[in-house]
Amino acid sequence: EVQLVQSGAEVKKPGESLKISCKGSGYSFTSYWIGWVRQMPGKGLEWMGIIYPGDSDTRYSPSFQGQVTISADKSISTAYLQWSSLKASDTAMYYCVREYCSGGSCYSAFDIWGQGTMVTVSS
Amino acid sequence: EIVMTQSPATLSVSPGERATLSCRASQSVSSNLAWYQQKPGQAPRLLIYGASTRATGIPARFSGSGSGTEFTLTISSLQSEDFAVYYCQQYNNWPPEYTFGQGTKLEIK
Numbered sequence: 001e002v003q004l005v006q007s008g009a010e011v012k013k014p015g016e017s018l019k020i021s022c023k024g025s026g027y028s029f030t031s032y033w034i035g036w037v038r039q040m041p042g043k044g045l046e047w048m049g050i051i052y053p054g055d056s057d058t059r060y061s062p063s064f065q066g067q068v069t070i071s072a073d074k075s076i077s078t079a080y081l082q083w084s085s086l087k088a089s090d091t092a093m094y095y096c097v098r099e100y101c102s103g104g105s106c107y108s109a110f111d112i113w114g115q116g117t118m119v120t121v122s123s
Numbered sequence: 124e125i126v127m128t129q130s131p132a133t134l135s136v137s138p139g140e141r142a143t144l145s146c147r148a149s150q151s152v153s154s155n156l157a158w159y160q161q162k163p164g165q166a167p168r169l170l171i172y173g174a175s176t177r178a179t180g181i182p183a184r185f186s187g188s189g190s191g192t193e194f195t196l197t198i199s200s201l202q203s204e205d206f207a208v209y210y211c212q213q214y215n216n217w218p219p220e221y222t223f224g225q226g227t228k229l230e231i232k
Contacts, residue, residue, distance in 0.1 A: 035221070045159075045167065045210055047221040059219045062124065095166055100178070108214030108221065109157035109172035111179075116166055 002026040004034075004096050004114035011120045012086050019082035020117045022096030029077035030054035033099040035110065036070060036081045040092040050099070051079060086121045093118050125149050125215050129224035135232040138201050144227045146194040146211035155214040158187055158196045161226075162207045170209075171196065198229075206231050 007021040022034065035050035049060040053072040060070070072079040079096055093116045100111035126149040136142045146156070154174040159167040169178040171187035174194060184199040198205055211224040 037223075044226045045161075045212070045223040047212075047223065050219075050221070061220060100169065100172060107157075107172045107176075108155050109169055109178075109212065110159075110167075111169045111172075113166035113168070 002098075002112055004098060004112055006094075006096055006114040006117045009118040009120070011122070013123055014085075014087055014121055016086050016121075017082070017084050018086055018119065019080050020094060020119070022079045022081075022114050024077045024079070024098070027098075030074050032101060033106070034072065034079040035097045035099065036068075036079075037095045037097055037110075038064075038092045039095065039116075048081070048094075053077075053079065086119075088121050088123075090119060091121050124220065125152060125213055125222050127211055127213055127222050127224035129209075129211055129227045131227060132225070133228045133230060135230050136201055137232045138203060140201055140232075142198040142201055142205075142229055144196040144198075144209055144229070146189075146196070146224050148192045148194075148213055151191045152213040152215060154190050156187075156189070156194050157212045157214075158185075159210045159212065160205075160207045161210065167210065201229075203231075205229065 005023045030053045036048040038046045048064040049070045051058045051070045053074045069082045096114040097110035098112035100107045100109045128147045130145045156174040158171040161167040175187045186197045208226045210226050
């Protein structure tokens with residue numbers, strides 16, 4: 001079964017650092033782009049950035065550039081999203097997603113979603 | 124930055140009826156448009172990609188159409204499990220960005 005399994009919920013204080021993870025299984029992890037999507041409480045979906053684990057090519061949404069770091073360790077089929085200094089406004093559910101590819105073509109849509117990691121930042 | 128605008132924000136439809144959801148892009152995105160369904164407490168699910176192709180396992184009552192700046196998701200005969208929030212999402216090649224619409228909540232009338 002193709003799946004992305006994310007790390008568990010986190011409760012942090014403002015100013016703390018955090019790194020959450022997303023482990024892929026059931027497919028060739030290095031051959032698909034992995035992205036991150038934020039959903040603030042009661043709000044819509046926001047694309048944060050995306051990485052190609054095969055060569056670590058990474059792109060960021062302008063809204064999140066400099067605010068977070070996306071990385072991947074292909075040896076353990078895991079992507080990461082990290083913050084160096086959390087703010088209360090980072091409180092949200094974070095999803096990792098896989099870009100859909102089939103028959104050698106990719107379609108700029110996300111077919112596999114992790115279960116989400118809830119991050120709560122509060123003093 | 125391409126802005127995606129969905130309408131209406133909330134749509135009230137009776138089971139068995141047809142629902143039509145709209146998504147407009149601020150500039151052409153060709154056919155690089157996807158639709159997702161999200162139920163409370165769940166991750167979104169891919170319904171449509173390439174503006175009109177159903178993802179694996181998606182029932183035929185879901186259909187997508189459009190290209191350029193105007194897109195539509197149609198659910199031909201609503202089932203109880205279809206009441207959810209729907210998002211459109213575009214992809215732009217350069218600068219590379221994926222943008223979601225703000226969502227349409229489909230509720231039972």
